[in-house]
Amino acid sequence: MRHSLPLAPQFYVTAPQSCPYLDGQMERKLFTSLQGDGAQELNDSLSKQGFRRSQNVLYRPSCSNCQACLSARIDVSRFKPSRSQKRAWKRNEHLERRATSPWATDEQYDLFRRYLDSRHADGGMADMDVFEFAAMIEETPIRSRVIEYTDVESGDLIAVCLTDIFDDGVSMVYSFYEPELAKSSLGTWMILDHIKIAQEAGLPYVYLGYWVPGSEKMGYKAQFDAVEIYRQNQWVRMDQTADYEEEFHPLSTDPIAEQVAGISFPEKRSGT
Numbered sequence: 001m002r003h004s005l006p007l008a009p010q011f012y013v014t015a016p017q018s019c020p021y022l023d024g025q026m027e028r029k030l031f032t033s034l035q036g037d038g039a040q041e042l043n044d045s046l047s048k049q050g051f052r053r054s055q056n057v058l059y060r061p062s063c064s065n066c067q068a069c070l071s072a073r074i075d076v077s078r079f080k081p082s083r084s085q086k087r088a089w090k091r092n093e094h095l096e097r098r099a100t101s102p103w104a105t106d107e108q109y110d111l112f113r114r115y116l117d118s119r120h121a122d123g124g125m126a127d128m129d130v131f132e133f134a135a136m137i138e139e140t141p142i143r144s145r146v147i148e149y150t151d152v153e154s155g156d157l158i159a160v161c162l163t164d165i166f167d168d169g170v171s172m173v174y175s176f177y178e179p180e181l182a183k184s185s186l187g188t189w190m191i192l193d194h195i196k197i198a199q200e201a202g203l204p205y206v207y208l209g210y211w212v213p214g215s216e217k218m219g220y221k222a223q224f225d226a227v228e229i230y231r232q233n234q235w236v237r238m239d240q241t242a243d244y245e246e247e248f249h250p251l252s253t254d255p256i257a258e259q260v261a262g263i264s265f266p267e268k269r270s271g272t
Contacts, residue, residue: 009033009042011260013062020124021215022068030062030259039141041266044167049263050230052209053164053173055139061210062259068247071230072211072238073169074191076198078226085224088185089192095149095158097193102144104134107157111178118179136174137162144173147197149190159186163194169205170198191224213244233262 009032019025034043034056043053050071051060061069081089109130116126128136137146143165149158159177163170172194177186194206211229212218221227227238231247254262 008265011256013256016064019063021212021217022066025066026063027061028063029059030256031057031059034058034141036141038266040143043142043164045264045266047164047166047171047207048168048235049233053140053142053171055135056141062253062256064253066247067253068212068214068244069210070212070247072208072221073228073235074195074206074208074224075226075228076169076195076204076206079195080225081192082223082225084185085188085192088188091184092149092186092189094152095189096152097197098148098150099145099163100148102137102140102146102162104130104137104146106130108137108146108148108160109133111157111160112176115176115179119182140164147190147194149177149186149193159190161190161194163197164207166203166205166207169203169207170194170201171207172209187220188223211238213247 011030011032014029014031016026016028019027032046034053039056043058046058046060047053049060051058052071060071061067063069112128112133116123116128120126145163145165147161147163149160150156151158156178158181159175161175162173164173165171172191175187175190177190191206191208198204198206205228208221208224208227210218211221211227222238228235229238253259
């Protein structure tokens with residue numbers, strides 16, 4: 001006889017620390033290890049429920065006083081670029097895409113360091129050395145790719161994105177680019193190119209990470225058409241006119257045990 005058993009991993013909670021997105025708030029994460037034969041299935045399932053991957057860990061914000069971090073994705077079939085996005089696409093037509101295995105290079109790290117030093121010098125990744133960078137890129141138990149963008153004339157590496165492949169889309173885990181070319185809207189252009197990647201692969205979504213109402217750092221995600229957010233345990237279309245005060249209420253977050261109980265897991269076959 002054969003029956004199905006859920007792939008139910010152990011979950012843990014980080015200690016509270018200052019929120020990087022909202023002043024005066026404290027951040028806390030619910031996380032689990034991503035490993036073993038079922039890693040890809042677990043990642044696919046939990047990513048649909050608001051989780052993100054960092055190396056071999058899956059995490060989701062689980063703050064005690066708010067739930068403002070909302071997972072965001074673009075519905076590729078409904079997406080229509082704005083005029084400014086069309087200009088950004090044309091502005092970067094000289095860049096060539098190359099997908100590689102998740103293997104870190106010195107050239108990538110040099111670009112990464114220039115990007116951090118210019119744009120995120122006081123951020124949580126500011127002190128990341130070459131070994132930590134290599135771990136970020138290479139420690140992945142699922143289908144991941146490094147997407148490099150080079151100038152077709154000079155051959156210079158201009159931008160990079162660490163991208164995960166899901167059963168229903170692509171996820172932009174972390175991207176960085178040449179800071180001297182910030183006016184070229186490279187961040188926007190990489191999202192546009194990932195929409196194209198998803199279209200070419202027949203995948204319905206591009207996962208963007210978290211969107212936080214009221215956070216200037218995350219505001220750019222709302223500029224894309226056809227964005228959906230994971231809100232109250234379901235994917236809904238983003239409505240920029242909506243009232244998100246409920247997400248900031250101190251009673252908006254369920255106890256950790258209830259959060260874990262509400263997570264759906266993939267099934268594995270087991271014989272008896």
